[in-house]
Amino acid sequence: MSDQRPWLAQYPAGIPANIDVTPYPNLKGLLAEATKKYANKAAFHCMGKDVTYRELDQMSTAFGAYLHYRGLQPGDKVAVMMPNLLQYPIALHALLKAGLVIVNTNPLYTPREMKHQFTDAGVKGIIIAENFAANLETIIGETEITTVVTTSIGELLGFFKGGLTNFVVRNVKNMVPKYNLPGSVTFQTALDDGAKQKLPPYESKPDDTIALQYTGGTTGVSKGAMLTNTNLVANALQSRFWLAPKLPESTDGRLLCPLPLYHIFALTVNGFGAFTHGVCNVLITNPRDMSTIVKAFKDNKIAGMTGVNTLFNGMINDKAFQKLDFRHLELAVGGGMAVQRPVAEAWQKLTGIPLSEGYGLTEASPCTNMNPLDGNQRIGTIGLPMSSTDMRIWHEDDDRVANPEERGEIQVKGPQVMKGYYNRPQETADVMLDGWLRTGDIGVMSEDGFFKIVDRKKDMILVSGFNVYPNEVEDVMAGHPKIMECAAVGFPSERSGEMVKLFVVKKDKSLTEKEVEAFARENLTGYKVPKAIEFREELPKTNVGKILRRMLREE
Template sequence: MNTDQRPWLTHYPAGIPANVDVDAYPTLKDLLEATMKKFGKKPAFSSMGRDISYQELDELGTAFGAYLHYRGLQPGDKVAVMMPNLLQYPIALHGILKAGLIIVNTNPLYTPPEMKHQFVDSGAKAIVIAENFAANLEQIIKDTQINTVITTSIGELLGWVKGGLTNFVVRKVKKMVPSYNLPGAVTFQTALDEGKKHRLPTFTGQPDDTIALQYTGGTTGVSKGAMLTNANLVANALQMYAWLTQTLTEGGDGRMLCPLPLYHIFAFTVNAVAGFNIGMCNVLITNPRDLSTIVKAFKDNKIEAMTGVNTLFNALLNDKDFQKLDFRHLKLTGGGGMAVQRVVAERWHKLTGSPLTEGYGLTETSPVATMNPFNDKLRVGTIGVPLPNTSVRIWNDEAQRVATTEERGEIQVKGPQVMKGYYNRPEATAEVMVDGWLKTGDIGMMSEDGFFRIVDRKKDMILVSGFNVYPNEVEDVVAAHPKVLECAAVGIPHERSGEVVKLFVVKKDPSLTETELVTFCRESLTGYKIPKAVEFREELPKSNVGKILRRELREA
C-alpha cells in the first residue's frame, strides 16, 4: 500500500513504523517462549497476592501440555477453557499452545444450552473448567466429544493457607459451587503433577494454523467460531508492541491491571499476549464487579497500565475509595469492547492524569484494528488510526466505491490480524470477507487526516458492557414460550452498561406477564442477554415482505 493511501501515518507517535515485521515469529508459541526466556524470573502474572514468574509459567505450561498429550490429545484438537481470571488461565493457555492444540475460550456465565452449542460446534475434546460451573457441564457433557475434564478451584494455586481459606469462603460461606458429578475429572494441580512425569514432544506449527477458536455472535443469532491463526495473533501482538512501547518501558517494574476476563478477545490479546510480550506483569482481577479488589490492586502494585470498558471506568470514577488513590504511576489506560463516552474519558483524565485512549476492533481482527495515539495527538470521540500493516476504508455500498472524506459508509479492515474465517462456515465467511477486506457492519467516517469514528453500530447487534448480544438469539428463546405470538429484541441506552436488551412482545395468551417472560429467559440466556424491559404490543411494525422492523422499534 502506498503511503499516500494512509493519511493517518502522519499522526503516528515518533518511533512507530508504518509496517512491523509480522513474520518475525512463525508461531505464537515461538513468540511467547522467546518472551519467557527473555524475562526469566521477572513476575508474569499475579492473582490475589500470588505471583508467578515467566520461568515458572514456562515450566508449568510445559507440564500442563505434557498432561494433555499424555491423555491422548493430538495437535489440532480443541480444548475449551472456562474460568474467570485466575493464574490457572495463562498456564492452561501456554500448555495448550505447547501441545499444538487449539484453545476454545468459553464464557463461564454461559448456560448449559450455550455451552453445548459451543462445545459441539467446535468439537472440543477436553475442558479446563472452574468448579463453580461444573454442574452446568454435567448437564450437557454427554452430548459433546469431551472426554478429558480438568476442574479447578478459585484458591487452588494460592498456597495451602490462603488457597484453603479462599475455597472455604467460596464453597461453604458464599455457596458458589453447586454439587456436581463428573466421573474421571481431575483437579488442575493433579494434571500439573502428572504432567511433570511425562515428556512433551516438540510440536512445530505453521503460521496459518488455527490456534484459537474465539466465538462471536452473528446477525443470524448463531454463535460462530472465528479461526484465529498463529499469524493473526503474532501480528496483533507485534503491532501492539510497537504501539505500547512508546509509552511503557519493556521489562520495567510497572504492572498492567487486567480486570477484563481473559476469555474475551480484548484481554486475551492485549493483556495475556501483548502486555506479556513487553515484560509487564498482569495483575488479574477475578471479579471486576467487586471494585474493592481493583482498589486494592492499585494500592498493592505499581500499576502503569490498565484495560477496561466504559462501564467499568464509569463505575470506578463514582467509587469513593478509587477517587482517593495515588495514580502517579499510571501511564496508559486503554478502553475497548464498547464505545468510551466522552464525559467518562474527560473525567478519567482529570482524576488519574492518564488519558483514556479508545481503540477499535472485533473478534475477527484478533481484535485490535485501530488505536488512538497515547500522546497529545489523541482525539477523544474517535477510534483513532489504523495500526501498522493495517488498512481501513469506509465503503459506500450503494455506490460500490470507497467513500469520500467525512462520508458515511461501512468500516472495512484489511491486515495480517484479520481472521482466517469462521470455523466450518464457509458461507458465513464469504458474507464478511471480500478480496481480503473484512466487512465489519459498523458504520463510520474517516476525517481528512485519517482518524476514524463510528457513527452507528452494527444494524441489529446490541452491545451490553462490551459483550455482543444478537437479537435473533434472544428472540429464538422468547418465541419458544407458548404464550408468545411474536417478539423482537432491540438495544436501548443504559447509563451503566451502554445498552440493555428491550423486548417487544405480541401475546398469544393474555395472561402472559413480564415476570413470567423474564423468568423463562433466565433458563436459557446468560445474564447480560436477559431482557431488562418488556413492552407488550398489539402488533409489531413490518416491512412489505413481513420482516419485523427493529429500527422502528429502536427509534420509538
C-alpha cells in the first residue's frame, strides 16, 4: 500500500498510518472517555472562567434532560446559534447525549438564511444567543421549531461578572434588539429544570447522522452535509494524533480557539480532537477584537492555536500582540483558507513557531491534510493526507490517476467523508465517485506525497475561511427591482484572502452603489456582501446565455 501512499514516509514520528474507530461506536462514547479521564482538568475557558470536564459532563446531562423533557426525541434536529461561549460545548454534549442532531448555525445569518437552513433541516429546537433572537422571531412561524432556549453573553460567568457583562452588552452597546418569543426559556432555567429530570440513556449507531453541517454548493443552495458518528470520531482522532506530539497530556498549556465552534474546522479540531486529548480550549467570543486575543495569551499558557490566514495576519500586525511572550507556544495551524507565504514567514519570525497549513472541507468533517508539525512543513502546500486517508489527483480528460506534478482534481477517500447531503441525492451523486469525494479543487502531488492546490474548479469565493457561492449572492441580488442581471466574482484581497465583487447591469438607470450595498447588507451575511460594485452595460455570456464569470475574473 505504501507505494500508493508515498506520504507515509514523510509522517512525523508517532503518527499512525491508520486509525481504528471501532472502539468508539459513537462520538458520545469518545467524549465520555475523555470526560472521565480528565475530570478535574479545565476543558473550556471563556472570558476568565474555566469549566472542568466534570462540570461540563454534569451541565450537559442536565441540559440534555431538559430538552428530552420538553419533548425532543432522538433524531430530532436542533440548531445551535451563538458565538464562542461556554454554553456552546455544553449544548453540543447535551445534544449528543440526548441523541439529537446538531445543526450549527452562523449567528450572523439574516432571517432569510436562517429560514432556509431551519426549514431544509426540519429543525425542531434551537439554542440561540439573545442578540439574534429578534431575527428568529421574524421567521419562527414558518419553521417547525417548538423548543427555544435563549442565552446571554454573561449567563455562565457568575453573578457579578455575568451581570456586568450583560448590562454592557444590552444597555451600553445596545447589542440585543427587543424580541418576543413566547414559551422560550433561558439557558440557566433549562439547566436548573433539567437537573430535576432524568435523561434516558441513548446510544446512537456508527452510521447515524449526528450533525448536519451546512455548506454552500455550486447550485448556490446551502445544503446539509450529513456527518455521522464514524465521520466525526475519525476526524477527531486524526486531528488528535497530528497535534498530540506538540500538545502532551501532561502540559498545562492551552489551545486558543478564536474560530467559532459553528465553523467545522474549530468544531472538530478544537471542540472534539483537542478535547479528547485533555487540552483546555480558550474560547474567543469576538476574534475581531484583537485585545481579547492578546489578553488570552497573557492570562493563559497558550501552547497552540488554530486560525485562518486573515486572523494570523491581523495578529502579526497588532502592536500589542507583537510584544507578547511566546515561550509556551508550540504549534499554530492555519486552515479554512490558503495560508499566504508572507504571513507564514512573518509569523515564524515573530513567534519562532512555524505556521502549518492544513486542508479540508465540510464534506470531510473537515480535515483531510495537515503539514507536519515537526519542522518539516512546506509553505505553499496543504501538507500530507492524514491517517486512514487516501488522496489522488484525477486527470478528468482521460479518466485516470494523474502522475506526480500533473494537474487534476483532488479527490479524497476516508472514514471522515460524509454520508451525503441531506435530502439531496442528486447533489450527493454529483460529488461522490465510487467512494471518492470530488473536492472541486485542482491540485498536484509531489513525488513524495505533498499536495498543493493550484486552482479552484468551482467558482466558490473564499472570504476569511468562509465559503461564498456566487449563485447565492446573484440569486439574492437579482431580487433587487432595479437590477437587470448581475454576476458575483472573487477578487484577491489582502485582508480576507478574497472578496466578493458584483458586476451589475441596471434595469433602472437611477440605481446607485449605495442602494445595491444596502440591499446586500439586508439580505446577506456580512462576509457575503460585495465589497466592490461595478456597473456594466452588459455581461459576457456563452452562446447559450450563461454568464462567464471566468472572463470577468480574467479582465
